[in-house]
Every structure is written in C-alpha cells, then in structure tokens.
Amino acid sequence: MSYRPGAARRVGLTASMAVLALTTAALAVKVTSSPALGAQGGEAEVQEHLDEAVKNSGGDLDLVNRYRTYSCDAVEDPEMYGRTSAERHATRVPLTQVFDDLWYIGDQYVGQYILKTANGGFVLIDTLNNSAEVTQYTMPALESLGLSTKRPLEGVLVSHGHGDHDGGANQLRANFGPDLDIYLGSGDSSRKTYNPTLIDSAIAEPQELTIDGTTVVVQSIPGHTPGALNFVVPVHQNGKRHMLLMGGRQGHPGAVASAKGYLAGAERTYQLVAEYGVEGTFLTHPTSDGSTVNMQAIERAGTRDPNPFVIGHERTLRAAAIWRGCAAAWLAAVDPTTDVPVWRVTSLTFPELTSQTTTLTAQLETGWGGVDRGAGWGPVAGQTVTFRVEGSRHGCTAVTNSDGVATCEATRKILPQQKVTATFEGNSTAEYVNLPTSTSTVVPTR
Numbered sequence: 054m055s056y057r058p059g060a061a062r063r064v065g066l067t068a069s070m071a072v073l074a075l076t077t078a079a080l081a082v083k084v085t086s087s088p089a090l091g092a093q094g095g096e097a098e099v100q101e102h103l104d105e106a107v108k109n110s111g112g113d114l115d116l117v118n119r120y121r122t123y124s125c126d127a128v129e130d131p132e133m134y135g136r137t138s139a140e141r142h143a144t145r146v147p148l149t150q151v152f153d154d155l156w157y158i159g160d161q162y163v164g165q166y167i168l169k170t171a172n173g174g175f176v177l178i179d180t181l182n183n184s185a186e187v188t189q190y191t192m193p194a195l196e197s198l199g200l201s202t203k204r205p206l207e208g209v210l211v212s213h214g215h216g217d218h219d220g221g222a223n224q225l226r227a228n229f230g231p232d233l234d235i236y237l238g239s240g241d242s243s244r245k246t247y248n249p250t251l252i253d254s255a256i257a258e259p260q261e262l263t264i265d266g267t268t269v270v271v272q273s274i275p276g277h278t279p280g281a282l283n284f285v286v287p288v289h290q291n292g293k294r295h296m297l298l299m300g301g302r303q304g305h306p307g308a309v310a311s312a313k314g315y316l317a318g319a320e321r322t323y324q325l326v327a328e329y330g331v332e333g334t335f336l337t338h339p340t341s342d343g344s345t346v347n348m349q350a351i352e353r354a355g356t357r358d359p360n361p362f363v364i365g366h367e368r369t370l371r372a373a374a375i376w377r378g379c380a381a382a383w384l385a386a387v388d389p390t391t392d393v394p395v396w397r398v399t400s401l402t403f404p405e406l407t408s409q410t411t412t413l414t415a416q417l418e419t420g421w422g423g424v425d426r427g428a429g430w431g432p433v434a435g436q437t438v439t440f441r442v443e444g445s446r447h448g449c450t451a452v453t454n455s456d457g458v459a460t461c462e463a464t465r466k467i468l469p470q471q472k473v474t475a476t477f478e479g480n481s482t483a484e485y486v487n488l489p490t491s492t493s494t495v496v497p498t499r
C-alpha cells in the first residue's frame with residue numbers, strides 16, 4: 054500500500070482543460086469573495102441555476118431523472134429526501150455484483166461497495182451504519198467472495214465521517230486489527246476512535262492511492278462535511294477497464310460557508326470527471342445517482358452486459374454539470390447575495406462532411422439541443438473553433454456566426470476515412486462559463 058500525496062496522474066489534461074482550470078480558478082475567487090448583491094441576486098439567481106441544471110442535460114431526460122432529481126430537490130422540494138428515505142431504508146439490497154470486480158450490499162438508502170483489487174484482495178468503500186451490520190452483512194459478503202489470508206481486506210475508503218458511512222469502522226478495526234488502513238478525510242477526523250489513515254483535506258489536487266495493485270484517485274471536496282471525498286475507481290466489465298466516479302452528489306449543507314465549499318467541490322468534481330475520462334458514477338446512497346435503478350436493470354436483464362453504470366464520458370460530464378447547477382442554486386437559496394456565472398455544457402456537431410472538398414464546418418451549441426434558444430442558451434456566436442484533420446497539418450480555424458456555425462477551408466482536400474476533430478477551448482464572461490468541448494467524425498467514403 055502506498056499513499057503518495059500530490060502524485061496524481063494527469064491523463065488527458067488537454068489545453069482545453071487548462072483553460073477550464075483557469076476559468077474555474079477565477080470563479081472560485083469570485084465565489085469566496087462575498088460579492089455585493091449582483092444584477093441577478095435572490096430568486097432570479099436561484100431560478101437561473103435550476104434552469105442550468107435542466108438545460109445542461111442537453112435534453113437527456115434520463116440524466117435529469119438520475120442526477121437532477123436528488124440534487125436540485127434540496128431547493129425545489131426540500132422535504133422529498135426525508136419523506137422518501139424511510140422506504141429506501143426499509144428495502145434491503147442483497148450482495149449485488151455490478152462489475153467484474155465491484156459489488157454492492159446495503160439498502161436502497163445507504164450501503165457499501167466491495168472492490169476486488171488487481172492483486173486479488175478486497176477494498177471496502179464505506180462501512181455500513183454500525184457494528185451489527187458489519188457482522189450481519191459485510192463479513193458474510195466478504196467471505197462469500199473468497200476473503201482469506203491469501204485474499205485479505207487490504208483497505209477501507211470512507212467517503213466522509215457521517216455515521217451512515219463510517220459507523221461500522223470500529224468493528225472492522227476489531228475484526229482486522231491495527232494494520233488495516235481505514236482512509237478518511239482529515240477534516241472529519243475529530244472524535245474518531247478507529248485510528249483512521251488520514252487524507253489531507255487541505256490538498257485540493259486529486260491524489261493517487263494505490264492499494265494492492267489498484268490505483269484509486271482521491272479528491273477532497275469539503276462541503277457536505279469538511280473531510281468529504283470523491284473517488285475515481287477503475288472497474289472492469291468483461292475485462293475492459295472503465296473509470297467510475299464514486300461520489301459527486303452529497304447532501305447540500307445549510308451553512309453559507311459550507312454551501313460555497315460544496316459549490317467549489319462540485320466544480321472540481323466536473324474537472325475530475327474531465328481529467329480522468331470518467332464514464333459513469335456509483336454512490337453509497339445508491340438511489341441518489343441512479344445506482345439503484347442500474348442494479349434493478351442488471352437484476353431484470355440477468356446480465357451486466359451492456360453495463361448500465363457505464364453511461365459514457367460526455368453524459369458523465371453533463372451529470373457533473375447538473376450537480377454543479379443544483380449546488381449553485383442551493384448556494385443562491387441560502388445566500389441571497391450569491392452572483393455566480395451559469396455554467397453551460399457546449400457541444401459541437403458536424404453536418405455530414407464531403408470528401409474531396411476543403412470545407413470544414415461544425416455548429417457550437419448549448420442547452421436543450423437545437424430547440425433551446427431562450428435565456429441566452431442555444432447557438433454560441435463569436436467563438437473560435439479549431440479543426441484538425443488526422444494525419445495532416447492542414448486544418449483550419451474559424452469563428453462561429455450567429456447560428457453557432459464555424460466554417461473554414463482547409464489547405465488540402467479532405468479524404469474518405471480521414472478523422473476530423475473540432476475543438477472549442479471554452480470561454481467565460483461575468484454571466485457564463487462556456488465549458489470546453491471536442492468532437493470527432495470520420496469523413497464518409499462517398
């Protein structure tokens with residue numbers, strides 16, 4: 054087991070992500086500077102961000118159902134979560150395999166995941182509510198999966214220090230002895246009696262944590278609690294690796310300072326998803342991100358192939374943007390002086406390109422597909438789009454017109470089967486952060 058602060062890999066850190074990092078850094082300063090009541094302010098500011106969390110679905114209602122319902126409800130229907138949680142508590146979920154190397158056990162309100170490591174041991178994500186549940190559920194589950202001296206429990210990752218996540222930690226310590234690492238964000242470490250191994254909550258950068266050959270990315274997102282953590286976990290479906298986010302959505306905190314932290318954490322969660330090519334999410338409150346629905350789909354279909362947890366990178370980015378919109382709406386609801394930009398997911402679409410010509414064109418849009426032209430959403434005008442043609446230095450650059458369409462002439466004809474990539478590096482104003490995007494297409498044969 055090795056813990057290397059600051060050793061985060063930077064896979065896929067593109068120029069466009071660097072731009073995003075700059076814009077969000079500027080944003081973070083703005084959020085924490087207690088701005089005077091802005092032009093928006095109050096109810097209008099709340100509504101603007103609730104709308105943001107709809108529009109950034111891009112018209113994908115499944116994303117709205119899974120990711121917006123249990124996040125924007127904090128603003129729109131604050132009693133809903135509590136009203137429905139008793140029923141979820143009462144509905145047990147037996148040990149359920151969700152990937153080649155990942156299982157869930159608990160109930161529909163809260164539970165834990167068991168990850169099989171690259172070297173054949175096990176890692177727990179969260180610990181169930183208390184010692185009795187560890188004895189009744191965790192231990193038999195681990196034993197049924199082959200727990201032994203050759204396949205030991207190698208570590209425990211605790212998402213944050215609330216009792217429904219670390220209530221079983223003392224029993225795990227008793228069962229597995231002093232050498233077991235139970236990782237916890239340092240911000241949540243006071244009054245813990247299970248001797249946690251601390252992840253420094255003051256380190257904003259994602260960090261790599263390698264346990265028994267499996268490397269998990271850990272990111273501190275103080276907000277819900279001071280020690281709250283995101284994990285990016287490599288899981289496998291039919292042997293193919295996918296990076297999934299465990300985290301992202303937690304309960305929105307009531308204190309203004311914490312709500313500001315939560316918003317900053319939601320924005321860094323988006324960056325984490327972008328940097329690590331995350332293709333889906335799972336959560337130890339499984340109903341709050343669609344994990345329950347996914348497990349039911351696996352049960353019904355009798356197969357994990359295709360795996361409903363793998364929703365694709367673009368959709369996971371939209372999910373993270375939805376969470377960010379809800380977090381901004383919540384901050385505006387608890388602090389009427391809030392005036393933060395609207396984040397807009399952008400997309401670039403190609404018409405069918407014609408080979409043996411030099412014309413490259415794509416449309417840059419935000420919001421609910423082509424029909425959403427209200428309140429500043431829809432086509433994005435006046436922005437630079439860069440076209441690259443695979444295997445050629447002869448791309449071109451153009452600025453979008455009022456329909457969001459960028460068109461330019463490459464210096465050579467494009468050929469059948471060549472891959473063309475269009476990239477928008479993102480931009481921001483006081484009102485908007487237009488998120489970066491990139492898309493590729495293959496030139497048809499005819």
Ligand SMILES: [Zn+2]
Pocket residue numbers: 213215277303304
């Ligand atoms: Zn909690």
